[in-house]
Amino acid sequence: MTQENSLRILAAPVDHNDHDNKAVQTMSVFKSHIAAMSAYSPPLEGRDPEQHLLLDFNERTLPVSPQVRQALLDYLNNDRLQMYPNYGELTERIADYNGISSNQVMITNGSDQGIDLIIRASCREGDEAIIPGPSFAMYYQCAKVENLKIAEPQYTREEEFPAQAVLDAITPATRLIVIANPNNPSGTAVSRETIIEIAKTAPEAAILVDECYFEYTQSTVSDLVNDYPNLLVTRTFSKTWGLPSIRLGYVISSPDNINALLNVRGPYDVNQFAVVAATAALAHPEYTEDYVREVMTVSKPLFEAFLVNKQIDFWPSAANYLWTFPDDPDAINRHLQANNILVRPKADQQGRLGLRITLGNKAQTERLIQVLDEVIPTP
Ligand SMILES: Cc1ncc(COP(=O)(O)O)c(C=O)c1O
Known part of the structure; x- marks a missing residue:
């Protein structure tokens, strides 16, 4: 067998795109349960703080000190x-x-x-x-x-x-x-x-x-x-x-x-x-403390009052985000995106889709409320 032929024979069963291919699986150097897992890939694509109000990753919404x-x-x-x-x-x-x-x-x-x-x-x-x-x-x-x-x-x-x-x-x-x-x-x-x-x-x-x-x-x-x-x-x-x-x-x-x-x-x-x-x-912990105070004592009560007024269900939260369950989460998410506001869709244990919304400072929360108000009727 020429060297070229032997290489071709060795190479033949390796098809990296075919996960059902037995030859590929038995040749994996990794533990089988790891090969069977999927990666944790959060939806990062297209996030741009210049363009978007980022309320989708529970981040601080203001720059550092x-x-x-x-x-x-x-x-x-x-x-x-x-x-x-x-x-x-x-x-x-x-x-x-x-x-x-x-x-x-x-x-x-x-x-x-x-x-x-x-x-x-x-x-x-x-x-x-x-x-x-x-x-x-x-x-x-x-x-x-x-x-x-x-x-x-x-x-x-x-x-x-x-x-x-x-x-x-x-x-x-x-x-x-x-x-x-x-x-x-x-x-x-x-x-x-x-x-x-x-x-x-x-x-x-x-x-x-x-x-x-x-x-x-x-x-x-x-x-x-x-x-x-x-x-x-x-x-x-x-x-x-x-x-x-x-x-x-x-x-x-x-x-x-x-x-x-x-x-x-x-x-x-x-x-x-x-x-x-x-x-x-x-x-300089004051940058963190001031931000936390504004989010928790101004923005969050403001947004909670809005949700109650609109009769939108949400989970009680100890943090800077609220898991909300409006009637048509997909339509609301599209409207938010069209207005450059990103939030995170998350389903509950029954498969009901909710929107997890991070809260920023007062001005950002007022903008969020104004955009949501355009698409959610007051009961
Ligand atoms: C509950 C919880 N733990 C940990 C993390 C990850 O934090 P870090 O950026 O420090 O890895 C997150 C990020 O969203 C989180 O929500």
């Missing part, structure tokens, strides 16, 4: 890009901000990485995970990568967080319970007592409390991490701090847990832009 921008420019101008990241005192600053000690904190590449590391470090293939739903896609994604058996008790309008169903789902094989506080998309808050009860009932499971929206709620269990060694809290600079692009989150847990997680995180997983930006942001 001049101090953060200046710190990043200074960093660039100081010719430091060729150096590996140096985290300096960032962990201490985050600990100070939270009133805890620095050995209870680990910085991560967004809270997504914190979620991933906690699940990877605590669960083995086939372990059971309880992830109440509907909720944030990354929990399911990371649990599926580890090939966990996922129980998904459902949030409801009546009960909100399905506390009893979560407690009932706990078995000796449960290694992970996710509590999004507040939940995305519903905005549902979970009480401290409920979190403690779950942590006590499943002492061998990692209790991942996602406090991504902490600054809006001011509700935390970070003070309990030394009392409950299975408690792990994730946080982020992506939302209220307005820095999703630089990817910085952190985990709060007992010093032993933090040491174990540091064995898994890479030494440079957090980049230096994140360190520079977050350090500058933490030096």
